[in-house]
Amino acid sequence: MATTDPPEDADSAVGGVGPVTGGGGVGPGTSIATTGSGSIIHVPRRTTLYLFSTKNLVGSALGLVGLGLFFTGVVTTLWPVVVVGLYLVGALITPGSQTYDLHSGWNPGDVRKALATQMKTINNRVPNDVVAKVSSIQDTILDVLPRVERLPAGSEDLYIVQRTALEYLPTALEAYLNLPKAYATLKPVEGTKTASQVLLDQLTLLDEKMHEVSDDIAKNDSDKLLANGRFLAEKFGRSELQAPASTTTG
Numbered sequence: 001m002a003t004t005d006p007p008e009d010a011d012s013a014v015g016g017v018g019p020v021t022g023g024g025g026v027g028p029g030t031s032i033a034t035t036g037s038g039s040i041i042h043v044p045r046r047t048t049l050y051l052f053s054t055k056n057l058v059g060s061a062l063g064l065v066g067l068g069l070f071f072t073g074v075v076t077t078l079w080p081v082v083v084v085g086l087y088l089v090g091a092l093i094t095p096g097s098q099t100y101d102l103h104s105g106w107n108p109g110d111v112r113k114a115l116a117t118q119m120k121t122i123n124n125r126v127p128n129d130v131v132a133k134v135s136s137i138q139d140t141i142l143d144v145l146p147r148v149e150r151l152p153a154g155s156e157d158l159y160i161v162q163r164t165a166l167e168y169l170p171t172a173l174e175a176y177l178n179l180p181k182a183y184a185t186l187k188p189v190e191g192t193k194t195a196s197q198v199l200l201d202q203l204t205l206l207d208e209k210m211h212e213v214s215d216d217i218a219k220n221d222s223d224k225l226l227a228n229g230r231f232l233a234e235k236f237g238r239s240e241l242q243a244p245a246s247t248t249t250g
Helices: 046-051 054-071 079-093 108-122 128-148 156-177 181-186 195-241
Strands: 030-034 039-044 188-190
Touching: 046 054, 054 079, 108 128, 108 156, 128 156, 128 195, 156 195, 181 195, 188 195
Parallel strands: none
Antiparallel strands: 030 039
């Protein structure tokens, strides 16, 4: 669900993906938003966020118009007031950046809807390679979902699928979507990597892990099939499973 209210604190606007971490330097004016177990995208502080926001860009553009009026002689002694006034008008009339919440409670029947909402939200808001990676992750989750429901409550695979669908994936996407677009695509946040590149790295890790889980679940199912075959062979034996031969009376 999207809202237009800015977060109380830009540093707390996003959470962290536990197992997805990255190395590299942290640029000035940024912090690392985390949950209990790890880090995600390096999150800029409020001042840096505002510098890249649409409000500041529109206000600055109108401020430059005020400077143009001064240099062309349209305004003279009051030009500082005109420049500041035009900047404030631009900043005030421009809508604030949206913030996103893509989390959902765990209910296997609702996971499909949550994943569809995530995809609908990111369309036309993230680079195409990010959309493709999210689609791959979601396809794997949807493929294993019917089998995951049969796993025991303490299963590691069940936990990973749950956390990926409802925590790791939406948190990574929210972290990116809640950044100003110019900041996310242009500002290096981890060494020379932009937020877009950091997000893609994290999604690649999640994609690889989902394929590992899918393989594990498939192997578990095949192991059960083989075990059941051995049980039947030991329990009944081939001869007992065969239908009795028909007899002919003369």
